[in-house]
Amino acid sequence: MNIVVCVKYVPDATADRHFESDNTVDRVGVPGLLSELDEYAVEQALQLKEKAEGEEVEVTALTVGPDEASDAIKKALQMGADKGIHVVDDAIAGSDSLATSQVLAAAIEKIGDVDLVVCGMASTDASMSVVPAMLAERLDLPQVTLGSVIERQGKEFRIKRDGDTSTEVIGATAPLVLSVTDQSGEARYPSFKGIMAAKKKPLESWSLEDIGVDAGKVGLDAAWTAVEGTEERPPRTQGEVVTDEDGSGAKALVEFLASKKFI
Amino acid sequence: MSEVLVLVDHVDGKVRKPTYELLTIAGRLGEPSAVFIGGAEAADGVVEAVKKYGAEKVYVVDDAEIKGYLVAPKAEVLQQLAEKLGDSGPAAILIPSSAEGKEIAGRLAIKLSSGLITDAVDVQAGDGGPVTTQSVFAGNYTVQAKVTAGTPIITVKPNSAAPEESEGAGAKEEFAATISDSAKKAKIIASQPRAASGRPELTEAAIVVSGGRGTGGKFEPVEDFADSLGAAVGASRAAVDSGWKPHAFQVGQTGKVVSPQLYVANGISGAIQHRAGMQTSKTIVAVNKDEEAPIFELVDFGVVGDLHTVLPAATEEITKRKG
Numbered sequence: 001m002n003i004v005v006c007v008k009y010v011p012d013a014t015a016d017r018h019f020e021s022d023n024t025v026d027r028v029g030v031p032g033l034l035s036e037l038d039e040y041a042v043e044q045a046l047q048l049k050e051k052a053e054g055e056e057v058e059v060t061a062l063t064v065g066p067d068e069a070s071d072a073i074k075k076a077l078q079m080g081a082d083k084g085i086h087v088v089d090d091a092i093a094g095s096d097s098l099a100t101s102q103v104l105a106a107a108i109e110k111i112g113d114v115d116l117v118v119c120g121m122a123s124t125d126a127s128m129s130v131v132p133a134m135l136a137e138r139l140d141l142p143q144v145t146l147g148s149v150i151e152r153q154g155k156e157f158r159i160k161r162d163g164d165t166s167t168e169v170i171g172a173t174a175p176l177v178l179s180v181t182d183q184s185g186e187a188r189y190p191s192f193k194g195i196m197a198a199k200k201k202p203l204e205s206w207s208l209e210d211i212g213v214d215a216g217k218v219g220l221d222a223a224w225t226a227v228e229g230t231e232e233r234p235p236r237t238q239g240e241v242v243t244d245e246d247g248s249g250a251k252a253l254v255e256f257l258a259s260k261k262f263i
Numbered sequence: 264m265s266e267v268l269v270l271v272d273h274v275d276g277k278v279r280k281p282t283y284e285l286l287t288i289a290g291r292l293g294e295p296s297a298v299f300i301g302g303a304e305a306a307d308g309v310v311e312a313v314k315k316y317g318a319e320k321v322y323v324v325d326d327a328e329i330k331g332y333l334v335a336p337k338a339e340v341l342q343q344l345a346e347k348l349g350d351s352g353p354a355a356i357l358i359p360s361s362a363e364g365k366e367i368a369g370r371l372a373i374k375l376s377s378g379l380i381t382d383a384v385d386v387q388a389g390d391g392g393p394v395t396t397q398s399v400f401a402g403n404y405t406v407q408a409k410v411t412a413g414t415p416i417i418t419v420k421p422n423s424a425a426p427e428e429s430e431g432a433g434a435k436e437e438f439a440a441t442i443s444d445s446a447k448k449a450k451i452i453a454s455q456p457r458a459a460s461g462r463p464e465l466t467e468a469a470i471v472v473s474g475g476r477g478t479g480g481k482f483e484p485v486e487d488f489a490d491s492l493g494a495a496v497g498a499s500r501a502a503v504d505s506g507w508k509p510h511a512f513q514v515g516q517t518g519k520v521v522s523p524q525l526y527v528a529n530g531i532s533g534a535i536q537h538r539a540g541m542q543t544s545k546t547i548v549a550v551n552k553d554e555e556a557p558i559f560e561l562v563d564f565g566v567v568g569d570l571h572t573v574l575p576a577a578t579e580e581i582t583k584r585k586g
């Protein structure tokens with residue numbers, strides 16, 4: 001079984017994330033890392049591999065992003081993925097989800113013979129949660145997304161999906177596109193052995209030409225949406241904080257709520 | 264005026280509030296047309312409901328053939344409907360910003376070669392089409408954007424507009440879509456509806472009262488306080504991971520993003536992932552026994568104290584005042 005895990009390199013959420021003057025996300029000036037939510041995808045891919053007794057399983061970590069994005073691949077390799085592919089090209093900068101999904105789909109087609117594409121539930125920067133569905137659409141594969149429990153029997157996959165109004169069990173036959181939530185199980189930390197082993201694992205770098213995607217179809221200029229402006233929200237300032245003593249806290253709280261007409 | 268398609272958000276034919284918000288927004292952009300994909304027997308009720316909020320047309324798509332499949336068939340329905348309207352329209356397609364809504368929108372954007380904007384918190388008419396506002400980076404930035412190619416496809420978050428009543432013609436039109444085999448590859452094998460709590464929906468409520476690890480699993484003080492204010496109940500991931508509340512209650516980056524008039528965090532420390540789901544709330548209040556808890560950095564009002572004594576006392580006082 002060939003598994004491809006799509007991992008994204010994102011600006012660290014605990015750092016000062018901001019926009020560039022052209023209204024694109026600054027992906028270079030802010031420390032980045034493998035999107036936390038994609039660690040769950042790597043974890044599930046590795047678990048599928050570990051559970052597949054007597055079956056050859058190869059896990060390939062795939063990313064589309066700037067030079068630094070190879071860090072995301074390296075982390076996936078340290079966790080246990082077998083090889084990495086990094087699609088990097090100046091023309092990709094500023095791509096929207098439509099272009100990103102196009103590049104990912106082309107790379108997956110070039111990898112070939114893929115049984116399973118595993119994604120995270122959302123990227124922690126743009127957090128649109130659309131790329132997995134877009135990949136299913138582009139690759140014409142079943143979409144089995146937002147799983148919190150993943151079960152496999154041969155080519156048959158079943159997931160539990162916690163929807164807005166109901167919890168569902170979704171089933172489909174591989175090849176398919178899977179995405180997993182942060183409820184699917186804690187992601188492992190790379191072991192020392194894993195970190196050493198990762199250094200010897202293959203990491204390929206592909207350009208747009210390598211995967212046959214027209215550079216004019218991706219990037220900021222080709223985006224189908226345009227950001228007109230960005231504005232930093234003024235930071236919230238701390239209001240009054242009282243310390244409760246013998247019921248004074250509840251009284252003050254109710255007074256506050258009443259003054260704001262919530263009661 | 265061109266039609267603006269609005270995908271009706273409903274549970275078994277019962278229209279949910281975000282639909283009315285979307286119809287109100289659609290009225291700013293063109294002529295609202297509701298698209299109801301559901302059971303044929305519920306259609307007349309839906310038509311009655313949506314025409315009160317300005318729906319001029321209601322496309323009714325019987326879901327008998329597609330109900331058992333995930334997302335993909337609905338994208339095909341919208342594609343075929345949009346193509347049927349030809350060059351003149353639609354002026355935009357508005358879809359509720361739920362997990363399913365965003366997935367439908369993503370697939371539709373590829374099918375129609377159209378730009379997509381997700382999670383809009385406001386949409387206004389602009390010179391070159393709709394202009395959206397989004398809240399990004401855990402609510403630290405707002406972004407104005409527009410679609411520059413194809414039909415603007417926009418998913419809109421709940422509470423992004425106050426629903427305005429305005430009588431529309433509500434002309435019902437049956438629409439028969441052709442669903443491809445490949446859209447039927449992901450099957451819904453079982454479905455368990457979420458039990459109704461009797462409280463307002465988390466994402467729609469004007470007031471949200473949440474509990475975290477600090478409840479120690481005892482949620483009654485939080486729930487009673489919520490009920491005294493007519494609020495929805497939320498939870499931190501720590502409370503969800505501990506099994507005290509189902510995931511549907513989770514507020515934050517990987518749960519629901521809420522933006523109510525009032526958010527009350529009880530026994531919640533205020534981790535960045537939690538903030539991402541609540542920090543655009545109008546007024547924020549916290550009860551926490553640790554005065555150093557980061558949640559206090561964002562509050563309009565805070566009480567340093569034990570939620571197990573503060574909340575019951577506050578509930579009693581509110582109930583008394585309300586008489």
Ligand SMILES: Cc1cc2nc3c(=O)[nH]c(=O)nc-3n(C[C@H](O)[C@H](O)[C@H](O)COP(=O)(O)OP(=O)(O)OC[C@H]3O[C@@H](n4cnc5c(N)ncnc54)[C@H](O)[C@@H]3O)c2cc1C
Nearest residue numbers: 475476477499500501515516517530531532537552553570
């Ligand atoms: C990828 C990822 C996604 C995440 N997504 C989310 C998300 O969507 N939502 C979310 O909430 N978190 C999320 N988290 C988790 C987040 O980082 C925090 O761990 C979580 O929010 C902590 O929950 P808490 O505040 O309830 O618990 P804690 O951080 O343990 O805080 C408990 C608080 O309760 C106070 N307290 C204790 N007893 C009392 C008492 N008797 N009375 C009053 N106060 C008391 C304590 O002082 C403390 O401040 C995510 C984490 C990751 C890695």
Ligand SMILES: Nc1ncnc2c1ncn2[C@@H]1O[C@H](COP(=O)(O)O)[C@@H](O)[C@H]1O
Nearest residue numbers: 006007064119120122123128129130131
């Ligand atoms: N640039 C990228 N490179 C690799 N995978 C990506 C990229 N962008 C998105 N993905 C995958 O798609 C998922 C959802 O992303 P998004 O739709 O941007 O929220 C992520 O969790 C990743 O698995």
